[in-house]
Amino acid sequence: MLITCPYCGPRDVIEFTYQGDGNRQRPQPASQDLDAWNAYVYDRLNPAGDHNEIWQHSGGCRAHLKVVRNTLTHEISSVAFARGDHKAAMRHKAEGKS
Amino acid sequence: MAEYSAFSLLKNALTGNKDWKPAWRKPDPKASYDVIVIGGGGHGLSTAYYLAKEHGITNVAVLEKGWLGSGNVGRNTTAVRSNYLLPANTCFYEHSMKLWENLSHDLNYNVMFSQRGCLNLAHTPAQLDDLARRGNAMRHLGVDAELMTTSEIARLVPALDVSGTARFPIVGGLMQPRAGTARHDAVAWGYARGADRRGVDIIENCEVTGFLRDGDRVTGVSTSRGEIRAKKVAVAVAGSTGRVMQLAGIETMPIESHVLQAFVTESLKPFVDTILTFGMGHFYISQSDKGGLVYGGDLDGYNSYAQRGSLPIVDEVMSEMLALFPGLARVRMLRSWGGVCDMSMDGSPIITTGPLPGMYLNCGWCYGGFKATPASGWCFAWTIAKDEPHDFNAPFTLDRFHRGLVIDDKGQGATPRLH
Numbered sequence: 001m002l003i004t005c006p007y008c009g010p011r012d013v014i015e016f017t018y019q020g021d022g023n024r025q026r027p028q029p030a031s032q033d034l035d036a037w038n039a040y041v042y043d044r045l046n047p048a049g050d051h052n053e054i055w056q057h058s059g060g061c062r063a064h065l066k067v068v069r070n071t072l073t074h075e076i077s078s079v080a081f082a083r084g085d086h087k088a089a090m091r092h093k094a095e096g097k098s
Numbered sequence: 099m100a101e102y103s104a105f106s107l108l109k110n111a112l113t114g115n116k117d118w119k120p121a122w123r124k125p126d127p128k129a130s131y132d133v134i135v136i137g138g139g140g141h142g143l144s145t146a147y148y149l150a151k152e153h154g155i156t157n158v159a160v161l162e163k164g165w166l167g168s169g170n171v172g173r174n175t176t177a178v179r180s181n182y183l184l185p186a187n188t189c190f191y192e193h194s195m196k197l198w199e200n201l202s203h204d205l206n207y208n209v210m211f212s213q214r215g216c217l218n219l220a221h222t223p224a225q226l227d228d229l230a231r232r233g234n235a236m237r238h239l240g241v242d243a244e245l246m247t248t249s250e251i252a253r254l255v256p257a258l259d260v261s262g263t264a265r266f267p268i269v270g271g272l273m274q275p276r277a278g279t280a281r282h283d284a285v286a287w288g289y290a291r292g293a294d295r296r297g298v299d300i301i302e303n304c305e306v307t308g309f310l311r312d313g314d315r316v317t318g319v320s321t322s323r324g325e326i327r328a329k330k331v332a333v334a335v336a337g338s339t340g341r342v343m344q345l346a347g348i349e350t351m352p353i354e355s356h357v358l359q360a361f362v363t364e365s366l367k368p369f370v371d372t373i374l375t376f377g378m379g380h381f382y383i384s385q386s387d388k389g390g391l392v393y394g395g396d397l398d399g400y401n402s403y404a405q406r407g408s409l410p411i412v413d414e415v416m417s418e419m420l421a422l423f424p425g426l427a428r429v430r431m432l433r434s435w436g437g438v439c440d441m442s443m444d445g446s447p448i449i450t451t452g453p454l455p456g457m458y459l460n461c462g463w464c465y466g467g468f469k470a471t472p473a474s475g476w477c478f479a480w481t482i483a484k485d486e487p488h489d490f491n492a493p494f495t496l497d498r499f500h501r502g503l504v505i506d507d508k509g510q511g512a513t514p515r516l517h
Contacts, residue, residue, distance in 0.1 A: 001408060012410075013408070013410065014410045018399050018400040018515065020354075020513070020515075021354070021401075034500075035500075038499065038500040039350070041443075041499075041512045042352045042443045042499040042500065042512055043350035043351070043352060044340070044350055044351060044352065044353060044354050045340075045349065045350055046340035046350075046351060046353055046354050046355055046401065047340070048338075048340070048341050048355070048403040051401055053400070053401065069400075071355070071401045071402050071403045071404070072403050072404055073404070074402070074404065074408075
């Protein structure tokens, strides 16, 4: 399986660390909503098909990536930075601004 | 259907083996049953068997999407053991072990249960301390466990690299002598035959496509072979748990589906007569009666419903095997395959009533479901028949995660890929 890192290009899956389900919503740190915390920690959609997930390019640029991968075929339909900010920063750099 | 015996073997041998009857019928589904069990794997079939045998509930259908035993009961590495640390797990798996010890007689079907022992290796003094602690916890609950020294291990498994210069030197190990292996297909077939003889309908090629509901209550299932009603619907579908529960409108579960690979080599002369596990990675190996080494390692590591694995794990498993047995460097691997495991958030199973009225749930087996097959069915049958769990499965609830009562033998937290 190859994952196309937005920084580094297509790389073998062994360079990446799986960080799990990307659908989970982490409550605000001060939140005392137990149901929301429980859902964040334990509950999974676990779809058979397209799955939003987080990977880290730990053997490369170390960026955290948001990947959409099909759990039946392992086909990857999208890779983006987990934080939109990264993308904006890269665009900024590409346009030659400091 | 006739009992299998030395006499029936001889009689059929003398008459050219032409009079054997199929081990179970192929009935069409009836319009309704007392209990429907979804999933014709080891756990579903043993559930049906114990419903009939222990509780006298024989108006039961087992619905299987493919053919009988085509899932994980035919894909595992056949290890049977009860060497856990936490009491809930130890007691449950020890109950399973006791059922295994009499299973061939009970089923009148040879499941080839071979109590050859299971040896966990330690590679550091701290790890050996940890194994001693687990061994003591097991003995405290009446389970057999013995700490072994390196020289005892060298005598037991001569092929093992026990030299101090090994990449991960072996400093000792924990042996459970009563652990062993069984022929996994025979387990599925034996339970199927035993259930069928007591009147259970085993319906293959019958995929559940939805649940029939009366308000919240589950009153049956719609299938590729029509609607079937039942007072009680039991779900035992392992890696497909998420998919089946979504048919019932339950969107999330404390489960992730991951693929686990297993491997077998060409046949060798007797090489290792116990189950051996590596302590510095995730690797386990035993030798089948045919002579092939049967072994496996870790999950591929990311959610998967594909019943096949990827090459990085093949590479890792082979390197672990060679770290233990340098002499196997030129042995040829014959086959590899993958199975979809229902990895729970704490590494322990779920056997419970609910989560909807009229529904019963059995899942979360991670990659230890095979050894649990008898106790899983036994406890699930009890839970279905009496609408309450037996003491053995009372801790294995679905709501334990939200209530802070997790049973985390490995101490890995809510990271299913690490259990």
